[in-house]
Amino acid sequence: MPKEIKDQIHTEKVGSAIYQLFDLASKEKSFIMLILGFTFLCAVVTPYPEIAMWVGFGLAGYSAIANDSIQTLGTFIASNSNRKWYVLWLYIGIIFVATVFYSWYMYNGDVSNQRLFTKGLEKAPESFVFLQLAAPVILLVLTRLRMPVSTTFLLLNAFTYKAGTIIKIVQKSMVGYMLSLSIGIVAWIIVSKLFSKFAKGKPGKFWMPLQWITSGTLWAVWIVQDAANIAIYLPRSLSVPQFIGFAGFIFFGLGLLFYLKGDKIQDIVNEKSGVKDVRAATVIDLVYALILFYFSKVSTVPMSTTWVFIGLLAGREIAIGLTKERAKRRQDTVVKAFKLMGKDLGKAMLGLLISLLLALAINQGVREEFINLF
Structure with missing residues (x-):
């Protein structure tokens, strides 16, 4: 190919890239501002501090729930896309208030x-x-980029003063990822065989209330x-007015989330196979809820529920590929599943790296402990 033509093609590609960059900036102008x-x-x-803690809480409240909506609310939103947003909001919002009120009442103001x-x-x-x-502002940006980033890593690591705590959180989260990946593969192979025999055609009417019960249970366990x-920004024991401010803000933030139908991060769920089927959504939520419930009983050390969720979805996608009848389709689907798994895991790892850098930049004690460890 002549050099002049190569140069012209290169110039056109550069020009196209610059145009796309400016077009994206124009579309995201409001978000950037x-x-x-x-x-x-x-x-x-x-x-x-008295003002900062509420500003930090407010930003953390919306950014955390907006990012983590893919875990607990993503399949619920996807499979109920034909329903009024405010019906979904009131159901999920009431469960949130009841769950945090129980913790506040039982544990002397701790939510x-x-x-x-x-x-x-x-x-x-x-x-x-x-x-x-x-x-939380960094988390909002990463959410806008459709990254399933762990809010546990990003927000809690910014406040911990012990490197050992960070290591425990990471270890528990990685165990959660591997366990959910394995359970996702085994569970969905079994479920796929059952579905192929007994769940053909349109789902029965009983599936919808079953999914609402399962999603509500999952949501409550996730809040735990x-x-x-x-709450990391707030006092460990909230007074009555503080609790009302805490619960009320999140309640109305959830309303905005449902109004936006999950926003950009919802695409992480929508690109997976068959999640709009109420039967698939119910099974995903049930398995996820059981895993989170198990880890809630293991210890009170926080963990990344994001890592558990993307492990579960990855296991399900791999299982779907493995159950394909034709060898060619089976191979193509498994390869696609591993690509999606790698993409989600890569973004989650990037979030972990950012959270570690934040922790090191903020806390001198954490820096010194990490230096001594390595």
């Missing part, structure tokens, strides 16, 4: 179900640094695990 505004707000309130009693997290912050307040990610 919002992020800049939040960043400025964090910088302004950092010296004022984290004792997850924040873990050594290294038990001290409520008396002052803040800018990066601690900006952590992940409420700590939101």
Whole structure:
């Protein structure tokens, strides 16, 4: 090919890339302005702990639930896309309020179900640094990029003063990923065989209420695990007005989430096979709820529910491929499943790396412990 033509093709590709970049910036102009505004707000309130803790909580509350909606609410939203958003919101919102109220009442004002009693997290912050307040803003950006980032890693690691706590959280999360991956493969192979025999055609009417019960249970178990990610900015024992502020803000934030139908991060679920089928959604939620319930009983050390979820979905996708009848289709589907698995895991690993860098940048004690460990 002549050099002139090569240069022309290269110039056209560069021009196209620049155009796409400016087009993306134009489409995301409002979001970029919002992020800049939040960043400025964090910088302004950092010296004022009483104000900063509520600003940090507010940002963490929406960003954490918006990101983690793919885990507990993603299949629920996908399989109920034909229903009014406010019906779904009221159902999920009431379960949230009831779950955190139980923890608040039983544990003397603690809404984290004792997850924040873990050594290294038990001290409520008396002052803040800018990066601690900006952590939820970073999470919002990663969510916009459709990254299933662990809010546990990103938010809790910004506050822990012990490297050992970070290591325990990572270890428990990785065990959760491997367990959910294995269970996902085995469970879906069994379920696929049962579905092929007994679940042909349209799902029966009983599947919808069963899915709502399963999704509600999963949501409650998830709150037990992940409420700590939101409450990390607040006192460990909330007064009545503080609890009302905490629960009320998240309740109405959930309303916005359902109004937006999960926003960008919902695509992580929608691209998986058959999640809009109420039967598939019910099975995914049931298995996920059982895994989270098991880990909630193992210890009160926080863990990344994101890693458990992407492991479960990866196992399911692999199982779907393995159950294909034709060898060619089976091979193609398994390869596609591993590609999706690698993409989700890669993004989750990037989130882990960012969270570790934040923890190292914020806390000198964590830096010194990591240096001594390695």
